[in-house]
Amino acid sequence: MKIQALYDLQQETNRLFIAGSKFSKGDPRIQKFIPVFNKLGEKAPVFKKIASDLEELLDADIQQSAEKLTAISTLLYSVLYTQGETVEADVEEKIQQPTVDINNVNTNHSYMQLKPVIEALTVSSSGRLEVLKDAFERKIFEDSRTFHYLVLALGDKYSELADYVEKTVIPFIGKPVVSFLIQNFTFEDRAENVRRLRLLNKLKYEKLQETVDKIMSLSCPNLQAEAVNILSDNIANEQLIIELADDKNKQVREAAYQALAKMNTRNSLEKLKDVYIKNKNKTSLPAIACALASTRLPFFFPEVFNQIIRTLDEFVSLEKDADNKQFIDKFNKLSIEIGILANKNNEQIIEFFDKIFNGKKFSEILSSRKNASSYNIDSLTDAISASLDSFDNEKVLNFYTHSRLEMPDAAWKEVFCRKFLHKASENGYSKEKIYDLFAPAFDKKIIHAGDLHFLLSGNQLCQRWIPKIYEIFKGNIKWDYRFDCALEIIDACEPDRCEKFDELMVYLTGKINPTEAIVLYKLMIKRKLPDCFETIYLMASKVRTGSYYYYHKLHESDLWKSFPKDYAPKFKELSEQTNMELFNIIVEKIQSAE
Amino acid sequence: MNITQKTIEELATNAKAAQNGRDLVGKNKFSNLRISADKTLIWGECAGSGKAPYLCSADYVDECNPMLRCNCPSMQRPCKHVLGLLYAYEKGNVFTTAEISEDIISKRGKIEQRQQKKNQEKEQIREKTVSPKAVNKNTLVKKIDAQLSGIEIADKIMKNIVQQGLSSIDAKVFQTLREQSKELGNYYIAGIQNAFNNLWLELENVKNEEYTAVIDQINYISALLRKSTEYLQKRRENPDMPPEISSAIEEQTGTVWKLTELMQLGLWEENAEILQLSFNCYDNQARREYVDEGVWLNLKSGKIYKTKNYRPYRAAKYIKSDNSEFNILQIKELFIYPGDINPRIRWENGTEKSRRPDRNDLEKIQTFAAENYAETVKTVKNSIKNPLTDKRPVILLSLHSSYIAGDHSVIKDRHGNKLTVCDMEKSEVSAETQLKSILPADARGLSLLAMVNNDVKTGLFSVYPLSLITSEKIIRLLY
Secondary structure, three states: OOOOOHHHHHHHHHHHHHHHHOOOOHHHHHHHHHHHHHOOOOOOHHHHHHHHHHHHHOOOOHHHHHHHHHHHHHHHHOOOOOOOOOOOOOOOOOEOOOOOOOHHHHOOOOOOHHHHHHHHOOEEEEHHHHHHHHHHHHHHHHHHHHHHHHHHHHOOHHHHHHHHHHHHHHHOOHHHHHHHHHHOOOOOOOOOHHHHHHHHHHHOOHHHHHHHHHHHHOOOOHHHHHHHHHHHHHHHHHHHHHHHHHOOOHHHHHHHHHHHHHOOHHHHHHHHHHHHHOOOOHHHHHHHHHHHOOOOOOHHHHHHHHHHHEEEHHHHHHOOOOOOHHHHHHHHHHHHHHHHHHHOOOOHHHHHHHHHOOOOHHHHHOOOOOOOOOOHHHHHHHHHHHHHOOHHHHHHHHHHOOOOOOOOOOOOHHHHHHHHHHHHOOOOOOOHHHHHHHHHHHHOOOOOOHHHHHHHHHOOOOOOOOHHHHHOOOOOOOOOOOHHHHHHHHHHHHOOOOOOHHHHHHHOOOOOOHHHHHHHHHHHHOOOOHHHHHHHHHHOOOOOOOHHHHHHHHHOOOOOOOOOHHHHHHHHHHHHOOHHHHHHHHHHHHHOOO | OOOOOOHHHHHOHHHHHHHHHHHHHOOOOOOEHHHHEEOOOEEEOOOOOOOOOOOEEEEEOOOOOEEEEEOOOOOOOOOOHHHHOOOOOHHOOEEEOOOOOOHHHHHHHHHHHHHHHHHHHHHHHHHHOOOOOOOOOHHHHHHHHHHHHHHHHHHHHHHHHHHHHHHHHHHHHHHHHHHHHHHHHHHHHHHHHHHHHHHHHHHOOOOOOOOHHHHHHHHHHHHHHHHHHHHHHHHHHOOOOOOOOOOHHHHHHHHOOOOOHHHHHOEEEEEEEEEEEEEEEEOOOOOOOEEEEEEEEEEOOOOEEEEEEEEEEHHHOOOOOOOOOOOOEEEEEEOOOOOOOOEEEEEOOOOEEEOOOOHHHHHHHHHHHHHOOHHHHHHHHHHHHOOOOOOOOOEEOOEEEEEEEOEEEEOOOOOOEEEOOOOOOOOOOHHHHHHHOOOOOOOOEEEEEEEEEEEOOOOEEEEEEEEEEEOOOEEEOOO
């Protein structure tokens, strides 16, 4: 039984330790314990000893007080150490229910194996994701002791790490983690809990419905959005989700749109169609469009499609002098709604795009606005591309062939021109046909040498391109990768001995920044240009730090290995003169060549 | 050559070194990998930052004591290059057979010579245990005098603190006290100095005027000063008296035991079999070092021991850390330090053999588990009431059943005695939560290795779970 007087005396001696034993003489709060301990001393002599020590403390002068106080305290703590109760009083008792079968517990990994992994899951430092990936390969997550930490890592600030744990590690472990996911699940509206909920669904937690019901009764939109997604797996929840599409909370509402599309039933799509057509809230349009885009719309396609046509008509009917805001709003709305046409594969859509591509009005209105930012254009072209991707190649090629992609007033079509080029290549168009189709676009600078370069690998580059490519080196040159591609195209198409190309290369040595000339150097060596090594050495000697990209490429390049060994001392000298590490690396590369 | 991920990690100084070695294999840094015809030696080249690659080798001519070599300048041994070489072998990289170089052959010869010399020294130690070297009384008395002078200074510091009160210790006083306690290092009383360092740490950790831990430490120091004074005075009067081995007073004062001394005092066991039941590594800020602590069971006596590997902060990178050990170690000479419930043990590295524990071993462990908690609690309380003993001994308990009381699990023995299972510190992931998730209500056939925590503030005598032992396996809740 707990002797309360001991704990009370402990408080008082502690007080004296804090205040100082110099205040102990005649302390009345200590005084009152003497009769108590004398009384207790009748049963056990140790209490009598405490009482007499207390008396001595009260009588002690300042010099002796410290010794007396520590003597009492030591004795008191010794007695207290014999006193502890082994169970707490007045607490609720419950049955112990393990959440993991003891037979499935694995703790076979050592401290050295576990410690770095647990640190990576709990402490912020660099390279944590790599440690986890390595641990995953070594199957360290089979050890049950990692489970709890993995669940904690779902709330890690570094979202890539949390994603990896959620999408790769925990699904690999499976069911045994479920109990840890439920433990301390607080129904707080945090990303960590959303991840837990998603995993509980993935791992088929038996009581998930109860959890979801509770979430839906609370005000936690992030969790509710995930719960709506879970509910949509069951057709019985159709009506509930239809109702949630009108929820006050935006996140819940938008999750419901996605869920309606996922259910893909007549009723769910009818609701989604209604929400779209009657939508007054502009901020929800992207979510509605995204949901509509994810379904093939087996029902209500005509209604949805007509609405998109109306939006296009509204846009093209804009007055030329309509104010800018009105223009941007209508254009954005159109871009978003065109996104709905993804995954539909309906002939009417091709006709609709034809109207956009070949309709003079649409191009006119776009080109009349210089301020239609590239971002807005990109959203439109992305939406059209996503929709076209759902059609078979023949239809798409047919569509592109009849579209006036090379119209000079339609710069927004450049991206489609490149897509067309790739589609044509994929479908085995002959090199001549490719040239005939795309040469006009090349002339108008809608596509460039960089876009043509990939044709080399499939031998789809017609010789007729070469004169056009030589042309681009005329006039002022601001070097970029397109010129590198052009050189490689000429190299691939011209014979081994080609005076014109050799002349071009010599001409370029005086034109290009030596840091950017890696491709030129390689081709000079490959084509054995006279004095190529000396020319390159002289160019390289002018290298000073340039853009990181080119400088790094110069470091990495293996072209130095083909240099004669007698250039090593020359570069060494350059290194000493300029103190640049680059030249040391070049020396090493020249020397390491076999 | 038994080269597995586990054996490589055991050889590595720390987990980071092992990881770095593994990374080198991942980056394909090794070339010219070779193996001797008798498969006792592997070697190869590892590309480093310099022009020439590092040459590393692993010699397994003595399987228990592999010799790892590398010509890199790293202070850390074994370095990441040679660990990488082992990983390359473990991973199945191709090693072509080649002749062992003259250099390695001569090194092997030297090792053999060293081993012979070591064996001779051991024999000499054995002889010394039979006829111990006479103690130089004058030197001993001089040392004791110095120790007593140091203790006198320590006593003054302590009395001053108690007299003036803990609340009077502001930053300036605290700094002065720290400086004064540094002086104690000159008097062969490192143990007492560490006790003061612990006191300063406890003072720094005080929150909300909660001084119980500080006062507990003051009690410890006061008792230590009193007991060590009495003990040293006795030894001064009678220098022929052997050192006390029934308690840890020598070590608590500052003695660092040598294995020869332990042997001379008879504190060793021949052909012992021990099994590690739990392992942990903690940061001892007072001593400014990491401590790798293993809890071991003597399979003959059922006694629970501890191993402690101290790694000072400043050299932690270069000192090999201990690791979890899952096999039973068969040790020729097991040295046991003076102590109370869980004495510290040591053995010479490389002298042990190991075997996997089988069902019989696990059943044997169960037989050592305490079946009557009331008796165990009484024994523990009797021990910890001594201010100088370890307040948190480790015990092995046989379980009968369990239930939840409040926030904690409670375990029951077959007589109905109960014990609360509780973490030392509150944390989200802990041994207690791990145990709760696996412990069944009917716990018959299970044993729990646990650390006692008698909290004098709350009055709760609880146990902190370390490992759960079933008839099939040892479930480690820590490492």
